Amino acid sequence: MLPAVILPARCKPLCRPTILDGVDFDFEWCETAQEWADYSLLIEAMNAALPASSLFSVSLHPAYYSITPAAIAAADYISIQSYGPRPNRFPYDQFVSDLNNMLAYGYPRHKLVMGLPFYGTTSDNTLITTAYTDIVKAHPNLDPNLDEIAVTANGVTRTYTFNGQTTLIKKAKLVRDQELAGLMYWDIATDVNYTNPLALLRAVNTIINANLDVDTSTPVSAQTINFPALPEKRVDDLDFDAGAVASSGLPVSYTSSDPAVATILNGKIHLTGAGTTIITANQTGNALYQAAEPVSQTLVVIADTEAPTAPANLTATATDETATLTWAAATDNFAVTGYKIFKAGELIAELNATTYTVNGLQSSISYDFVVVATDKAGNISGPAAITITTPDTQAPGAPLALTGKKTIKHEIELTWQAATDNVAVVGYWVYLNGTPLHTTPITGTTYRVPSPKGRDAYEFTVKAVDAAQNLSAAGNSLIVVKGIIVEPGATASRQPKSATESFVHPDGVVVYPNPSPGRFRVNLNSPQNGELTISLYNANGRLLKEIKDVKNDAYEKELDLRAFAAGIYFIRISVGSFVQSQRINIE
Structure with missing residues (x-):
């Protein structure tokens, strides 16, 4: 510088x-x-x-x-x-x-x-x-x-x-x-x-004159609009650009004479119904261009009366409470906008997909379903129909309160409470040591069998069955040992007075874990005290082991039965007038 x-x-x-x-x-x-x-x-x-x-x-x-x-x-x-x-x-x-x-x-x-x-x-x-x-x-x-x-x-x-x-x-x-x-x-x-x-x-x-030696008397230029004729449209056509262009390059806006036929949405023509309307293109000019002369074209919008094709390949996969419907997509002269699902004639869903799961169904019931396709104009396709029956995979509840009494005919009459099911119980199976005593289900809640003889232990159980052949778990078992009826899950506060008397007591024996590899704990809840005997029987009623002990108030003892083979056994506990048996499973 x-x-x-x-x-x-x-x-x-x-x-x-x-x-x-x-x-x-x-x-x-x-x-x-x-x-x-x-x-x-x-x-x-x-x-x-x-x-x-x-x-x-x-x-x-x-x-x-x-x-x-x-x-x-x-x-x-x-x-x-x-x-x-x-x-x-x-x-x-x-x-x-x-x-x-x-x-x-x-x-x-x-x-x-x-x-x-x-x-x-x-x-x-x-x-x-x-x-x-x-x-x-x-x-x-x-x-x-x-x-x-x-x-x-x-x-x-x-x-x-x-x-x-x-x-x-x-x-x-x-x-x-x-x-x-x-x-x-x-x-x-x-x-x-x-x-x-x-x-x-x-x-x-146009804003600030630069005082140049030029002609600025006519700074604003004229412009024109080129607006080609509009093609015929269908009601369900998408929004479209009308195609008008201003010679200035400035953007063109539109108006519609009948909003019931078409409106202007985001600068495009949006169809709202069938009929005829006048679309006018406008360009209002700016500091450099004069407003253009508006140009109009007639727009004809026709109704769409063609229905979509029916949904194809309608299938259903059912569970006890649901049905999943699946179908192939329908087609339309323009576009399918969705599907309607009906159950027994009642509309239950509207969706834009090709699969739908219906909830809240009941087991073993027949249902009718219909699927139709729709388009933007409200046209409805032909129906795709299917009928399904929901399966029943839910087993009945176990029959409870199995009891027995001897009759004068040297029989044992078994009685139990009715079981419940999500659909219906159709019968019962009575088992002796795991083997059914009949070839078809019985329909009542009582059953007489010959009274077992001998020193073997015999176990009776009952299972409920429904129409779908779902089998319930067994309820409590009833055991006969040496001719005496014993009810596991209950206790006897005394010996029965006669051969026909059954007995139930709130106290009881708990054996756990069950099943077990061989180590069990026995817990006895009974007001009876004194000398106590624990007897182990096999499924044939043969006495395998006997343990003597003394009970004072609460009683719990660990049993090591690992020396015995895997299988079903029965433990019988007696103290004073109390006698009860429990079934155990050695794995």
Whole structure:
């Protein structure tokens, strides 16, 4: 930088009316506080050296502008380079921010001149520039609303950020409304010819006249709308673009004379019903273009009366409580919009899928299902029908309270409570030592069998069966040992008085774990105390082992039966008048 005395002295002879109007400082740019101080002194010195009639302007970047208040006062105008070099300086919002920063720093409105870009720079920050004339050359029908576009030159395509006419008009309006000193263009040589409707200077002159020696008496151009005839549509057709185009490249809007036939939704024609409506295309113009003459076309919308095909290959997979229906997709002259599911003629679901699970069914019941397809016009296909019967996989509950008594005919009459089932119990099986005593289920809740003889142990059990042949678990067992009836799960507080008397007591024997590999724990809950006998029998009633012990109050004992083979055994415990047997399983 030349000393603050030398440069002004050399510029002074040039600033005469016959030579130059003034001087513009455009030093890019100071980086240290000392450089800004020196630059500010140079600005003051230049102002002092110039004749009073000379104009003196200083050009600063919106990121580098820290001259002193005295330097600001010395300059006639301060122009702000709010147009680059990076693409982030081009948007309107950044322009507003730059202006606000200048005002906040202390630059007076009557001195501020805001810069506008008449060129483009690569959007990827590689700082490759192109003239606005080259952008228009590549896109002769450039949309004035665009601020970014791809340009191919010498076989290379790059995307450029720039300011189209719409954005420059917004910036010019801001400068006007803020009552700033004016605008500066960088650079005017890159604009297209002023007679071109896409000229940037022409757009700005609609807001702020640049006082150029050009004809600006008719800055607004005429435009027309090309609107081709509309094809016939069906009610269920999708929203569509009507296809009208304005010669200016500005967007076209539409109106419909009958909303019951068509409305405008997001700029497209949205069909609402059958009939005829008039679609009118409009373009209201802007600062550069006059409003176009509206153009109308007739739109005919016909009803869709063709139903979809019936869903094919309807199948069902059923459980006790559900049925999953699956079918092949139906087809339509336009589009299937969904399916309706009916059960016994009642609508139970509407969906847009090809499978559906019906819940809340009952076991072993026959159900009729129908599936139909629908389209947007409400046409319904023929039915796809299927009848299913839900299975019954749930077994009845176990028959409870099995008891027995001897009769005078040397028989044992077995009696139990009726079992329950989710559908119905159809009969019972009575077992002796695991073997059925009959070939078909019995329907009652009593059964007489010959009284077993001998010293063997005999176990009676009962299971319920339903129509699906689901077999319940056995309830409690009844055991006959040496001709005495014993009911596991209950205890005898005394010996029966006669051969026909049965007995039940709330106290009892618990053997656990059961089944077990051979180690069992015996827990006896009985008020009886004294000498206690534990007897082990095999399934044939043969005594295998006997243990003598004494019970005082609570009683628990561990039995080690691992020496015995796997199988079914019976443990009989007696103390005082108490006698009870339990079946155990050695694994």
